[in-house]
Amino acid sequence: MGQGGPDTLGHLPAALAACGVAPEAIGTVLVSHMHSDHTGGLTGPDGAIRFPNAELVLPEAEAAYWLSEAEAARAPEGRRRGFQAAKALAASYGDRVRFAGEGEVAPGIEAISAPGHTPGHTAFQVFSGGRSLLIWGDVVHLPAVQFPRPEAGMVFDIDGEMARATRRRILDRVAAERSLVAGMHLEFPALGHVRRDGAGFAWVPEPWSAAS
Numbered sequence: 001m002g003q004g005g006p007d008t009l010g011h012l013p014a015a016l017a018a019c020g021v022a023p024e025a026i027g028t029v030l031v032s033h034m035h036s037d038h039t040g041g042l043t044g045p046d047g048a049i050r051f052p053n054a055e056l057v058l059p060e061a062e063a064a065y066w067l068s069e070a071e072a073a074r075a076p077e078g079r080r081r082g083f084q085a086a087k088a089l090a091a092s093y094g095d096r097v098r099f100a101g102e103g104e105v106a107p108g109i110e111a112i113s114a115p116g117h118t119p120g121h122t123a124f125q126v127f128s129g130g131r132s133l134l135i136w137g138d139v140v141h142l143p144a145v146q147f148p149r150p151e152a153g154m155v156f157d158i159d160g161e162m163a164r165a166t167r168r169r170i171l172d173r174v175a176a177e178r179s180l181v182a183g184m185h186l187e188f189p190a191l192g193h194v195r196r197d198g199a200g201f202a203w204v205p206e207p208w209s210a211a212s
């Protein structure tokens with residue numbers, strides 16, 4: 001989120017330090033979508049980039065929307081600041097920005113198009129040691145509502161119908177494949193599995209363990 005939000009947010013630098021990861025050690029940043037609660041921490045208060053050695057990977061369809069002057073001009077008032085923030089972010093990273101479509105975006109990491117919440121909203125599946133983790137961005141915002149009723153939308157979805165279809169498709173897929181999933185608006189530990197439950201789905205949290 002970066003600065004400007006509630007006190008509970010904006011602690012990415014401290015959290016990375018606690019993991020023993022220096023900002024200079026980050027080589028790639030994958031952006032699921034360009035809402036500022038997902039990208040705000042990539043620059044400091046002065047607009048300087050927080051990860052000086054990182055390439056910033058933006059989904060092509062996402063950049064095509066948020067970096068378009070024409071889209072910005074016809075967007076509703078409430079979305080204008082989002083366009084400004086997206087433009088500022090891309091400018092800050094300059095020639096460190098890479099635009100990517102679906103498929104492998106980094107070694108062992110695949111981009112999966114998940115549009116609706118934003119036009120180029122993208123999930124990432126990370127493969128390692130025979131296991132995988134799907135990081136699905138904002139496919140689910142309100143776990144208590146949207147797992148049992150995946151048809152329920154969210155005011156921030158730019159295309160509500162498409163977001164609904166995407167949510168249903170991804171939930172169907174991860175339930176069938178029993179994928180390990182992480183999402184930004186899920187409750188702690190924000191890591192787990194999805195199972196079918198009646199006409200909807202249910203969340204099965206994966207407790208953290210020191211061994212894994």
Ligand SMILES: [Zn+2]
Binds near residue numbers: 033035117138156
């Ligand atoms: Zn979002």
